[in-house]
Amino acid sequence: MVSTVDRLRPGGAHLFHAATLAGALALFLVALLTDWAYWSSYEIQWSNFASWLLVGAMVLVSVAIICEIFALVRGGRSVVHIVVLVATWLVGFFDALHHGRDAWAIMPTALVLSVIAVVLAFVATWLSFASLRAGGVR
Amino acid sequence: MKCSSLNVLPLAAAAMLLAACSKAPDLDQYGASPKLPEPSRGVMPDMIIAKPAPWDGQVPIAPQGYTVSAIATDLGIPRQTLVLPNGDILVAEGRGGHAPKLKPKDVIAGKIKAKGNTSVKSGNRLTLLRDADGDGKYELKTVFADHLDAPYGLALVGNKLYVANQGELVRFDYQPGQTHASGAPVKVTDLPSAINHHWTKALAASPDGRYLYVAIGSNSNITERGMSAEVDRARIWQVDAATGAHKVYATGLRNPTALAIQPGTDTLWAVVNERDEIGPNLVPDYLTSVREGGFYGWPYAYWGQHVDTRVMPQDPAKVAAAIVPDYALGSHVAALGVAFSAPTMGGQFGDGVFVGEHGSWNRNPPVGYKVVFVPFRNGRPSGDPIDFLTGFRTKDGKTRGRPVGVSVDPRGALIVADDLSNTIWRVTPTTAAAAPATTPPAPAASAPAPAAPSSAP
Numbered sequence: 297m298v299s300t301v302d303r304l305r306p307g308g309a310h311l312f313h314a315a316t317l318a319g320a321l322a323l324f325l326v327a328l329l330t331d332w333a334y335w336s337s338y339e340i341q342w343s344n345f346a347s348w349l350l351v352g353a354m355v356l357v358s359v360a361i362i363c364e365i366f367a368l369v370r371g372g373r374s375v376v377h378i379v380v381l382v383a384t385w386l387v388g389f390f391d392a393l394h395h396g397r398d399a400w401a402i403m404p405t406a407l408v409l410s411v412i413a414v415v416l417a418f419v420a421t422w423l424s425f426a427s428l429r430a431g432g433v434r
Numbered sequence: 435m436k437c438s439s440l441n442v443l444p445l446a447a448a449a450m451l452l453a454a455c456s457k458a459p460d461l462d463q464y465g466a467s468p469k470l471p472e473p474s475r476g477v478m479p480d481m482i483i484a485k486p487a488p489w490d491g492q493v494p495i496a497p498q499g500y501t502v503s504a505i506a507t508d509l510g511i512p513r514q515t516l517v518l519p520n521g522d523i524l525v526a527e528g529r530g531g532h533a534p535k536l537k538p539k540d541v542i543a544g545k546i547k548a549k550g551n552t553s554v555k556s557g558n559r560l561t562l563l564r565d566a567d568g569d570g571k572y573e574l575k576t577v578f579a580d581h582l583d584a585p586y587g588l589a590l591v592g593n594k595l596y597v598a599n600q601g602e603l604v605r606f607d608y609q610p611g612q613t614h615a616s617g618a619p620v621k622v623t624d625l626p627s628a629i630n631h632h633w634t635k636a637l638a639a640s641p642d643g644r645y646l647y648v649a650i651g652s653n654s655n656i657t658e659r660g661m662s663a664e665v666d667r668a669r670i671w672q673v674d675a676a677t678g679a680h681k682v683y684a685t686g687l688r689n690p691t692a693l694a695i696q697p698g699t700d701t702l703w704a705v706v707n708e709r710d711e712i713g714p715n716l717v718p719d720y721l722t723s724v725r726e727g728g729f730y731g732w733p734y735a736y737w738g739q740h741v742d743t744r745v746m747p748q749d750p751a752k753v754a755a756a757i758v759p760d761y762a763l764g765s766h767v768a769a770l771g772v773a774f775s776a777p778t779m780g781g782q783f784g785d786g787v788f789v790g791e792h793g794s795w796n797r798n799p800p801v802g803y804k805v806v807f808v809p810f811r812n813g814r815p816s817g818d819p820i821d822f823l824t825g826f827r828t829k830d831g832k833t834r835g836r837p838v839g840v841s842v843d844p845r846g847a848l849i850v851a852d853d854l855s856n857t858i859w860r861v862t863p864t865t866a867a868a869a870p871a872t873t874p875p876a877p878a879a880s881a882p883a884p885a886a887p888s889s890a891p
Contacts, residue, residue, distance in 0.1 A: 338746045338747055339660070340657070340658060340659065340660040341660065343658075344536045344537055347537040347538055347539070348537070348538065351538050390477070392538070393477055393478065394477075395537070395539075396478075396479075396537065396538070396539035397475065397711065397744075398654070398655050398656045398657075398658040398711055398744055399654075399656050399657045399658040399744045399745060399746070400743065400744045400745060400746040401475070401656075401711070401743075401744040403746075
């Protein structure tokens with residue numbers, strides 16, 4: 297029974313952490329898709345969507361970093377996690393700033409940054425979910 | 435405050451931002467062929483917003499031999515003025531625009547830019563100023579008409595006063611000496627007003643009074659609200675004063691903020707605010723005579739055939755057709771007022787145009803925040819602009835005022851609207867200023883007032 301209690305307490309924090317990462321991944325992915333839509337249609341509204349999706353993604357990545365710091369302090373986490381997350385944050389941040397440019401001035405850099413952000417967010421989420429399983433039986 | 439945007443951004447990018455905040459080289463971009471650097475933009479757009487500071491009894495600085503006085507204060511955002519034939523001055527007051535914030539950038543930049551503007555409520559009215567005894571003090575300040583919608587352009591044709599609201603052109607009956615409108619305004623025609631990113635509707639009347647020229651600004655900096663938002667924008671309309679019917683007179687003028695008819699040649703001139711966010715020395719705002727049917731580049735190109743790659747899809751045919759404007763005023767100076775001078779302005783300021791420069795937000799170091807004089811010879815600009823009214827910024831980088839509309843009183847005075855301190859400034863040749871005390875103001879001017887050419891005898 298002791299092991300159940302142990303699993304539940306850190307498990308809640310882990311699940312929250314996982315949710316922020318999964319959400320960020322989804323938002324980065326849709327931002328990339330809307331960037332692609334603007335790229336192929338010149339329809340500016342897609343670019344506006346991308347800007348806001350990136351803001352949402354950045355909020356979730358920021359929360360995920362805070363979770364990761366707590367996890368790191370508690371121990372048992374690889375430092376790779378936070379490195380990947382911080383890299384995601386930086387790329388996402390410059391992607392968000394870059395989307396502040398007017399009209400086609402965001403292209404093609406916005407598309408490139410969004411691809412990198414999605415890849416990094418995917419790796420960060422993968423690593424975290426992998427450790428979530430490990431953490432569950434700890 | 436330097437680079438206000440720093441306040442709202444995490445420190446992680448500070449190093450990059452500092453690079454973006456480095457001071458731009460000053461480039462003399464005046465006249466017919468200004469130097470144009472390559473387009474550039476840092477991670478952040480340059481934003482320098484100076485905090486407002488009070489005048490504290492001081493006045494703007496004019497050249498030696500000229501006197502400056504505040505003839506009206508506490509207005510509701512004065513923009514353009516019109517000197518009436520009897521010497522009364524009409525002031526259009528208000529703030530327009532209802533552009534939605536589309537991107538996170540709009541939310542952040544909007545908050546920052548608001549710090550550099552007045553927080554006073556939009557007047558939405560015309561105020562009349564009168565100096566009955568000609569002593570240079572405008573003792574009467576009264577509301578001529580109110581409940582207007584961000585009035586801006588003003589023109590008098592005979593006994594009809596035309597006012598360009600942000601969404602419609604209206605007409606009042608006017609009799610000399612009148613201090614209140616005799617009735618509600620009559621609509622002449624609707625004007626393009628969807629979004630109204632650039633909301634001001636500048637106005638001038640053709641010398642014969644048959645036509646009114648209405649300047650309509652673009653609905654974006656550079657098409658970032660989509661091409662469909664730009665239908666009927668960035669152009670000048672020629673409106674038939676009798677019927678309200680219009681035709682397109684000229685296009686591709688990004689934000690034509692003031693119009694004037696040149697005395698003698700009867701040519702239409704405009705000052706135009708050009709695009710932002712491709713560097714501190716791009717693109718020069720300009721003063722130009724306006725050719726009927728002419729295309730001046732926006733959005734596809736600037737200063738002739740310089741392609742703006744931010745516009746997609748591009749249009750090489752339009753780029754090729756773009757007319758090079760007559761006279762560059764410098765990048766980001768934000769020219770919002772233009773008026774042809776009269777010999778009564780005296781000295782070297784008798785032949786040329788005055789240009790009110792509201793001042794930059796997208797440049798470091800800031801530029802504008804003054805009234806300049808562009809000398810003319812043989813009806814064309816000739817030589818660099820001369821500072822005529824300065825001192826709108828304090829030495830410690832605060833802003834006391836921001837010039838907008840300028841009008842020339844044919845009796846020998848420049849009238850300048852200041853929409854930050856909500857003041858009307860009057861600049862007169864000092865020697866001539868003594869004269870009106872002995873000579874009562876003439877009932878009609880001998881020279882045409884630039885904003886109301888047809889009101890001349």
